[in-house]
Amino acid sequence: MATTDSGGGAGIQADLKTFAACSVYGVSVAVALTAQNTIQVRSIHPLPLDFVREQFEALDSDLRPTAAKTGMLLSAAHIEVVCDELGKRNWGPLVVDPVMVAKSGDRLLEEEAVETMRQELLPLALVVTPNWPEAATLSGLPVGDEAEAIRAGRFIGDLGVDFVVVKGGHSSGDPTDLVVHQGGGVTRLEGRRLPTRHTHGTGCTFSAAIAAHLARGQAPLDAIYEAKKYVTAAIAAAPGLGAGHGPLEHFPPGWPKGKP
Numbered sequence: 001m002a003t004t005d006s007g008g009g010a011g012i013q014a015d016l017k018t019f020a021a022c023s024v025y026g027v028s029v030a031v032a033l034t035a036q037n038t039i040q041v042r043s044i045h046p047l048p049l050d051f052v053r054e055q056f057e058a059l060d061s062d063l064r065p066t067a068a069k070t071g072m073l074l075s076a077a078h079i080e081v082v083c084d085e086l087g088k089r090n091w092g093p094l095v096v097d098p099v100m101v102a103k104s105g106d107r108l109l110e111e112e113a114v115e116t117m118r119q120e121l122l123p124l125a126l127v128v129t130p131n132w133p134e135a136a137t138l139s140g141l142p143v144g145d146e147a148e149a150i151r152a153g154r155f156i157g158d159l160g161v162d163f164v165v166v167k168g169g170h171s172s173g174d175p176t177d178l179v180v181h182q183g184g185g186v187t188r189l190e191g192r193r194l195p196t197r198h199t200h201g202t203g204c205t206f207s208a209a210i211a212a213h214l215a216r217g218q219a220p221l222d223a224i225y226e227a228k229k230y231v232t233a234a235i236a237a238a239p240g241l242g243a244g245h246g247p248l249e250h251f252p253p254g255w256p257k258g259k260p
Contacts, residue, residue: 001028001029001031001068001069001070001071001073001082002015002028002029002030002031002069002070002071002072002073002099002204003030003031003032003033003034003044003071003072003073003074003108004030004032004033004034005034005036005201006033006034006035006036006037007036007037007038007200007242007247008247009038009200009201009242009246009247009248010071010102010200010201010203010204010247011034011071011072011201011204012028012030012071014201014204014205014208014247014248014250015028015069015071015204015205015208016028017250017251018204018205018208018209018212018230018250019208019211019212020250020251020256021209021230021234021250021251021252021255021256022208022209022212022213022216022226022230022255022256023212023216023256023257024212024215024216026208026212027059027063027065028055029052029055029056029059029082030047030052030055031046031047031052031072031073031074031078031081031082032044032045032046032047032072032074032078033045033047036102036104036106037242037244038104038200038241038242038243038244038245038246038247039104039242039243039244040104040106040244041102041104041106041108044074044108046074046075046078049077049078049081052078052081052082052085053081053085056085056089060089060091064089064090064091065091065092065215066091066092066215067091067092067093067094067095067211067212067214067215068086068091068092068093068094068095068211069094069095069096069097069207069208069210069211070082070094070095070096070097070121071097071099071203071204071207072099072108072109073099073109073113073117073121074108074109074110074113075109075110075113076110076112076113076115076116078113079113079116079117079120079121080116080120082121083120083121083124086124087124092214092215093126093127093211093214093220094124094125094126094127095125095126095127095128095129095207095208095210095211095214096117096121096122096124096125096127096128096129096161096207097128097129097203097204097206097207098117098122098128098129098130098134098138099134099203099204100114100133100134100137101133103199103200103244103245104244104245114137114138117138118138118159119159122138122156122159122160122161123159123160123161124160125160125161125162126161126162126163126214126220127161127162127163127164127165127207127210127214127220127223127224128156128161128163128164128165129165129167129203129206129207129210130152130153130156130164130165130166130167131166131167131169131170131203132144132149132166132167132168132169132170132171133170135149135152135153135156135164135166136152138152138155138156139151139152139153139155139156140155141155143166145171146168146171146176146178149166149168149178150166150178150180150186152166153166153178153180153186154180154184156180157180157181157182157184161182162181162182162220163179163180163181163182163220163221163224164179164180165177165178165179165180165189165210165224166178166180167203167206168191169199169202173193174190174191174192174193175191175192175193176188176189176190176191177189177191177224177228179221179224187221189224189225189228191228191232192232194232194235194236196235196238197244197245197246198235198238198239198240198241198242198245198246198247198248199235199238199245199246199248200242200244200245200246200247200248201247201248202231202234202235202248205230205231205234205248205250206227206228206230206231207227209223209226209227209230209231210223210224210227211223212227213226213227230252230255231248233252233253233254233255234248234249234250234252234255235248236252237249237252237253
C-alpha cells in the first residue's frame with residue numbers, strides 16, 4: 001500500500017524489487033501515482049478511493065498477503081480507506097513506513113493526515129520505521145540526538161506499536177537505528193555511513209525488506225536485522241544513476257541469497 005515512483009527508486013517499484021530480492025512474491029495496492037525523478041517530485045495524482053478498495057478486494061480474493069507494509073499514503077482519506085480495508089482482512093503483520101517528505105524535499109503526506117496516521121494507522125502496526133524528522137512529527141517531541149530519538153520512539157510505541165525503529169540516517173555520525181520495544185527496551189543496530197548521495201528509496205526498501213522477512217516467518221527483531229543488512233548492501237552497490245539522490249541497487253551481491 002503505497003504510491004508509484006516513475007523513477008523506479010522508491011514507492012511501489014522499490015517495494016516490489018525488494019520483495020523479489022528477499023525471495024518473496026510481492027503484490028501492491030496503489031493509492032496515488034507520482035511523476036518524479038532523482039531531482040524532484042513534479043506532480044502527484046491521487047487515485048479514487050473506490051479504486052483503492054477494488055485493489056484490496058482483488059488481492060484478498062486470490063493473492064492474499066501474509067505480511068503487509070505501507071509507504072506514502074498521501075491523504076487522510078486514503079489512510080482511512082487503508083485502515084478500514086486492513087481491519088476487514090487477515091493480511092498478517094503490518095510494517096508502517098510513515099513517509100512524509102521525499103529526499104528532494106517535496107512533501108508526500110498532507111499535513112492534516114498526520115493525526116489520522118497517528119490515531120488510526122499506527123495502532124494497526126507491528127513495526128513502524130520513522131526517521132528522526134518523522135519520529136518528531138509523530139510524537140510531537142524534538143529529536144536531535146539519540147536520547148530524544150528513544151523518547152520519541154517510546155511515545156510512538158505507546159500508541160500500540162510493538163517495535164518502533166527510529167532510523168539514524170539524520171544523525172551527525174555513523175547511523176545507528178534504535179529499535180524501541182513495547183515496554184521501553186532498546187536494541188541498537190550500529191551502521192556505517194557510506195559516502196554516497198544515492199540514497200533515494202532507502203526507507204521504502206528497508207521497510208519492505210522487514211515485511212518480506214516477516215512474511216517468511218522470521219521473528220520481528222530478526223526481520224529488522226536482516227533488513228538492515230540488505231539495505232546497507234543495496235546502498236553500497238548503488239548504480240550511480242541520476243543527477244540527484246539516485247536509487248539503490250535492489251539486487252546487490254548476495255541477494256537473493258546465493259546470488260554471485
